[in-house]
Amino acid sequence: FVGLGVRATHLSLFEVRGAERSRAQGVASMAIPAARGSVFDRNGAALALSVRAPSVYAHPALIQDVDAAAARLAPVLNRAAPRIRERLARAGGFVFLARWVSEETSRRVAALSIPGVGITEEPRRRYPLGELAAQVLGFSNIDGDGVRGVERLEDTWLRGERQTVAVERDAKRRALAPGRLAPELGTGGDIALTLDAGTQAHVERALERVVERSRARAGIAVLIDPRTGDILALAERPTFNPNRFRDVPFRATRARAWADALEPGSTLKPFLVAAAIEGGVISEESEIDCGKGRYRLPGKTLRDARAMGVLSIADVLRFSSNIGAAKIGFALGAEQHHASLRAFGFGEKTGSGLPGESAGLLRDWRDWRAVDHATISFGHGVSVTALQLASAMGALAHDGVWREPRLVAARKRDDGSWREEVPGLSRRSTSPEAASAVAAMLEAAVGPGGTGASAAVAGAAIAGKTGTAQKFDAKLGRYADDRHLAWFAGTARVEDHQLVGVVMLDEPKGRAHTGGAIAAPLFAEIIEREFLRRGYAAGAREATGVAATDVGEPTPGDAG
Known part of the structure; x- marks a missing residue:
């Protein structure tokens, strides 16, 4: 299998998970979702890869004015304010507001500087050859689960394991620096198909x-x-x-x-x-x-x-x-x-x-x-x-x-x-x-x-x-x-x-x-x-x- 020794780099992608809530600076945990393994053809051509994709999250408990936050986010996320308000009104910790947004949308959300709203990066599956062999490859859903084709057939092998690391936060609950990571341990396994x-x-x-x-x-x-x-x-x-x-x-x-x-x-x-x-x-x-x-x-x-x-x-x-x-x-x-x-x-x-x-x-x-x-x-x-x-x-x-x-x-x-x-x-x-x-x-x-x-x-x-x-x-x-x-x-x-x-x-x-x-x-x-x-x-x-x-x-x- 010529060329299979060269694999795509899998980047560790962060997803914020709530820990014990505190107004003071402290330590929380972040779960690192595993990037799925790559899929290649029999000659080493990449058919499926994992890439970084920005997603918008919120800690509803840290948002003081839910209505104002929803109104400011709505035009940026191209979503109705009532829909955003509904998610922000939920009790508890971490919620996604929009996943796999564009880099431009990510920058605009960050510029709003709304306390309790932030950007994280999570894995997104990419199929570099587009429609080629689509029915064979299938796809993985937004949560990283293989649901069709090879992605489902080999889901256990491809999905990898999450890691959890300590992350220091400031008083506004913003992540400062993650602990030591071993991203290669969490990455799913690669496979080569018989397809040419x-x-x-x-x-x-x-x-x-x-x-x-x-x-x-x-x-x-x-x-x-x-x-x-x-x-x-x-x-x-x-x-x-x-x-x-x-x-x-x-x-x-x-x-x-x-x-x-x-x-x-x-x-x-x-x-x-x-x-x-x-x-x-x-x-x-x-x-x-x-x-x-x-x-x-x-x-x-x-x-x-x-x-x-x-x-x-x-x-x-x-x-x-x-x-x-x-x-x-x-x-x-x-x-x-x-x-x-x-x-x-x-x-x-x-x-x-x-x-x-x-x-x-x-x-x-x-x-x-x-x-x-x-x-x-x-x-x-x-x-x-x-x-x-x-x-x-x-x-x-x-x-x-x-x-x-x-x-x-x-x-x-x-x-x-x-x-x-x-x-x-x-x-x-x-x-x-x-x-x-x-x-x-x-x-x-x-x-x-x-x-x-x-x-x-x-x-x-x-x-x-x-x-x-x-x-x-x-x-x-x-x-x-x-x-x-x-x-x-x-x-x-x-x-x-x-x-x-x-x-x-x-x-x-x-x-x-x-x-x-x-x-x-x-x-x-x-x-x-x-x-x-x-x-x-x-x-x-x-x-x-x-x-x-x-x-x-x-x-x-x-x-x-």
């Missing part, structure tokens, strides 16, 4: 362009290393500036990539095929009769966009046939299908401890009707997070081994050295043979005529699956015809460097609203740029022709 700020920046820019161009409600892009589970980038739009977290509704600051469970559409089909191959119910040479594009179930009819007849297993994925997926699911059986989805990490939290993480939705297989099993086979009636999907795709890329996603790469020891965190837990999701077979099929899915053709990148081995999930309309009690989630989940390899990416666009507008038309090209742009950053000549995307339509995707509305 450069990667994060270009992923965010690419996502933002596509969200704006498609007029989508929102978008998510996740990039991980399948060997370690390291999260290299996690971008979301819309986003927020954590430096101004009080201006944003709290719900809008969540990390949707791990907090929101969404129907994944056909991106779930590769995991079904892997389970069916491992279970011996199909082989790579098997064929599925998808008939004339209609498949009757009790009370329902599944439809593909066109008649496809007999398809190989690879072509079921390549052309994204829902009928083919449903028949594979029935051959595998509900119990084994459910177990395989759990093995890939669906229906449970990842175990990484991310705050507010959703487990997704995967109902008990005993509750599946035939139509439920059919729709789950092509990614409806089941919900996953983008991070779950990325981790599952990582298992296919890593010889069938699922790895717990990791966000914290290293911690700084008391002696100033860094201790690297071990990768998270791992388990086998499927056999190496099944993972390899499905990976080969997914390479064909991004080849000519495949639904993921727009994800191809020259000079890189790309494998992946599109998905276009119709959104369920709770008011209508059915899937909406004009609201979709466009997905692409894939792997990319150049030499021994391998990446896994998932992108999702929520309700893109216009004809280009499918995973193949809008999510796959975004994946390609992100992968192309990332390999170029790493010095590999994964240049312009291959001209593979127009991607096939996600032919299986219209079914949910018909299947109900």
